[in-house]
Amino acid sequence: FLGLTALSASAATEMPPLPDVTGDTVKADGDFEIKFSIGTTESGAQYRGLEYFEKIVEQRSDGHIQVALFPGAQLGDDRQATSALQAGTLEMTMPSTSPLVNMFPKFAVFDLPFLFPKPEMADAVLDGEIGQQMLDDASSKGLVAIGWGENGYRQLTNSQHPVEKPADLEGLKIRTMENELHLDIWRTLGANPTPMSFAELFTALEQGVVDGQENPWITIESSKFNEVQDYATETNHVYTPFITLVSARFWDRLPEEYQQLLRDAATKMGDYQRHVSRTLNDQIKQDLKDSGMQITELTPEQVKLFQDKLEPVYQDWRDEIGGELIDDIRAQVQQAQAQ
Ligand code: TF8
CATH class of the missing domain: 3.40.190.170 (Bacterial extracellular solute-binding protein, family 7)
Structure with missing residues (x-):
């Protein structure tokens, strides 16, 4: 039994350390709780990004915003979690853009085969004007879209x-x-x-x-x-992007200072999560072999x-x-x- 445990532990993915939190404490009224649900499991790069988001938000709000993470689709798959945001029963999720094309038809552009030969080209588009326009478009229908992440090459x-x-x-x-x-x-x-x-x-x-x-x-x-x-x-x-979504019902209750904090944290999470995903990609291919x-x-x-x-x-x-x-x-x- 012990031998088996050791074996599975050694096969576990070695995650890069979480970066330190930078930026001042943000002061505003009220205490808030964010339930953040994703489809991938605790051992994925996406979850590692969420851990960083949690750390930033909790530290910089001085504990006035608490973030609870729900990986592995335990609160629903991408579409169910997105509906829960619209209903106001869940605060945040980070789905692939692909299952949301029925809501936001332009997202289908990212489903075109072999669109981005390199991940940096996806970054340029997502972090540029087109990406910002898409976040604005997706900030409707009960949702607020505050950042991009990487699901990656399929x-x-x-x-x-x-x-x-x-x-x-x-x-x-x-x-x-x-x-x-x-x-x-x-x-x-x-x-x-x-x-x-x-x-x-x-x-x-x-x-x-x-x-x-x-x-x-x-x-x-x-x-x-x-x-x-x-x-x-x-x-x-x-190449599939992840999009960071917040429930508009929750967003509208947040003081502006905290809205800005969530935007900053989502950008930092997106950058870090892409870094983790890219660092681990080849390593994990080898592990699978x-x-x-x-x-x-x-x-x-x-x-x-x-x-x-x-x-x-x-x-x-x-x-x-x-x-x-x-x-x-x-x-x-x-x-x-x-x-
Ligand atoms: C898929 C996507 C998913 C993600 C995640 C579970 O195959 O690539 O892995 O959207 O939410 O459905």
Whole structure:
């Protein structure tokens, strides 16, 4: 028993230390409590970001704002948590943008395949004018959007066989996020996709309801998908952002000084959480290999087969998303690439 415990402890991910809190104490009236729910588990990079957010907010409010963290979708999946914010029964959450496209159609731009060749290009867009405009747009419908984080580059896993080219996907049942563009991607590649909430995914994989799924390495490990998926392919096919949301009902009760504190803390959390995610990505890919997962790394020529096959998706979604927005982002990416 002791041996087993030691073994699982040594396999646990080594998180970078939480940074110190900087900035003055913020004084305002009232005491507040924030329940902050996320879909990923306690061992993920997202949760580490939330711990930093908690530390900043509690220290700088001198304890007048208390933050309680609820990882692992225990208070609901991305859509349920977002609805709870609108209802005012939950104060904060940090979903992927993809399941919220039904509320905010422009978020679908981030679901376009191979949009950001490098994470820094996603940063430039999210931290720039386009990202700010999207936060403003999402600050409606009972929500206040106060920052971006990183879910990251998505990788394919499955229980059946190695996938090296689109033809290998034939007949594979792939769980996607609840998002039409993602369904389109996997249909176009020749797979058999099914949308499903993240909270149901482990059981669906375990019971063979679906053969595969796609998520960043850190989520594959922190949700233990490698225990039920033998094969992975480093596809990097989509970069998914996280968006930090606050219930408008809660927000409107907060003094302005505390609203500003939450905005600052959300920005710092976003930067730190991206740093953690990027620092751990390669390490975790290696851990997954060591744990026995067979990981296929694609050559640039192999990646191109996926990219070429997915090019029609850009045309299919152009009108829906807005051609100008797509062109703007592609121009920014090209500019960044040239530098
Ligand atoms: C998914 C997403 C999720 C996140 C998180 C659970 O596959 O990538 O991992 O949105 O909230 O559903």
